Amino acid sequence: MATSMEVYQNRDIENQNIVLGKSNGKTHQLWDIVYVDEFKGEPKKGELNEDFGFYVERPFHIISMLPRRRMLQRVDPASAQEIVIKQPNSYKSQVWWFDQSTLTIKC
Amino acid sequence: MVRNTGYSLEAKSNNSLGYGSSRAHPTMQFRYEKGYLINVKTNKVFDVSGGKDVEAQKVIMWNKHNGANQRWRIVYVDQFKEQTKGLIEEFGLFANRPFYIRSRLPNRRMAECQGNHDVRQRKWRNNETGQQWVFDPVMKVIRSKKWNNRVLETSNRSNGLGNMRCYTPSARWW
Numbered sequence: 642m643a644t645s646m647e648v649y650q651n652r653d654i655e656n657q658n659i660v661l662g663k664s665n666g667k668t669h670q671l672w673d674i675v676y677v678d679e680f681k682g683e684p685k686k687g688e689l690n691e692d693f694g695f696y697v698e699r700p701f702h703i704i705s706m707l708p709r710r711r712m713l714q715r716v717d718p719a720s721a722q723e724i725v726i727k728q729p730n731s732y733k734s735q736v737w738w739f740d741q742s743t744l745t746i747k748c
Numbered sequence: 749m750v751r752n753t754g755y756s757l758e759a760k761s762n763n764s765l766g767y768g769s770s771r772a773h774p775t776m777q778f779r780y781e782k783g784y785l786i787n788v789k790t791n792k793v794f795d796v797s798g799g800k801d802v803e804a805q806k807v808i809m810w811n812k813h814n815g816a817n818q819r820w821r822i823v824y825v826d827q828f829k830e831q832t833k834g835l836i837e838e839f840g841l842f843a844n845r846p847f848y849i850r851s852r853l854p855n856r857r858m859a860e861c862q863g864n865h866d867v868r869q870r871k872w873r874n875n876e877t878g879q880q881w882v883f884d885p886v887m888k889v890i891r892s893k894k895w896n897n898r899v900l901e902t903s904n905r906s907n908g909l910g911n912m913r914c915y916t917p918s919a920r921w922w
Contacts, residue, residue: 653774653789694780698750699824703794706783706819707801709888710838713794713820715755715767722766724757724807726796728887729830736825737757738750745756745776748767 645670683741695739695746702735713737715748759787763809765794783819784812793818832885841883846893848872848879861892861914867900889917 643664648657651669664670684690686698695701703713711726715734729735740747756770757778770776774789785794787809795810796817812818835842849859850872857869858879872879880893881900889899898914 655772692779693777695822696824699826700750701822701824702828703785704821704823705796705801706816706821707796707799708816709801711801711803711805713807722768724765724767725804726801726807727803733751736751740756740770743756743770743772743776745770745772746778747750747756747770748753 646672685741690739690741690744693739693744697741698738700736700738702729703737759790759792759809763792765807765809780820780822783821785820786812794820830886836883836885839883839888841890843885844882846877846880846882849881859912861894861898861900865898865913865915867912867914887917 644661645664646659647662647667648669649660650657651667653669662670684697687696689696705711705713705726707726709728712729712735714725714727714730714732716723716725717734727735734748737746737748739745754770755767756776758766758768759775759778760766760768768776775787777788778785778794779788780786787793790809791812792809793812795808795815797806797808799815799817801817810818831843833843841847851857851859851869853869855871858872859867859881860870860876860879861881862868862878870879877894878892882891882893882896883889884891884899887899892898892900892914895914897916899917901913901915901917902910
């Protein structure tokens with residue numbers, strides 16, 4: 642039986658155990674070998690995070706490709722926590738940025 | 749300079765998209781790939797609900813398909829400039845420059861905005877502004893030259909078919 646190193650329970654969280662499981666080809670069993678002398682480190686502010694496709698800490702709009710080209714906007718107040726599309730309106734709630742520390746899109 | 753509210757986008761239960769306190773969790777992590785915004789855990793993508801291109805329409809998470817309602821463009825603020833003059837290449841129309849929409853049928857009739865909001869083809873008439881249209885580069889709509897508050901619209905039926913109308917956007921007929 643072929644076995645592979647895998648991230649236990651496919652949970653992508655800090656300190657999660659790595660175990661040996663039956664090979665299944667799923668992402669949590671796939672690994673890259675990156676040589677230290679070629680590793681560039683994590684992208685810094687203004688640099689592209691190639692895995693996620695965003696420049697770090699560089700504000701951006703998210704524009705729908707539907708005909709009116711509306712922008713993604715956060716609905717305030719925070720209690721609603723909805724995301725909608727609206728015409729460009731210069732509000733900060735239409736500006737987003739990628740945070741390298743959490744790998745999330747912040748508003 | 750970025751503004752940090754402490755919130756990040758989040759894929760929530762029941763296919764909804766919202767935001768919450770930032771944390772490095774797969775439900776809050778999305779990658780941008782070939783025009784899709786994809787959740788790293790579920791592979792579901794940002795989706796304009798129902799494909800309705802209307803103001804304040806909700807955005808949800810949905811399984812990926814080829815619809816335009818799932819396609820997005822990332823435009824960095826330092827490069828964003830809304831074009832309001834000249835040829836708007838994305839739409840193939842000049843901004844605020846009146847034009848006719850002329851049929852290629854033998855009689856070469858013009859699309860005309862009628863008083864009852866229908867759009868019909870009619871023979872060209874000099875100075876008939878009902879036959880003239882203007883592309884509005886801000887709203888991304890084609891307006892009637894004669895009735896500036898009316899825009900050229902398609903039916904909102906699910907198959908997209910039906911009569912063309914020239915209608916006031918704030919008073920939709922569907």
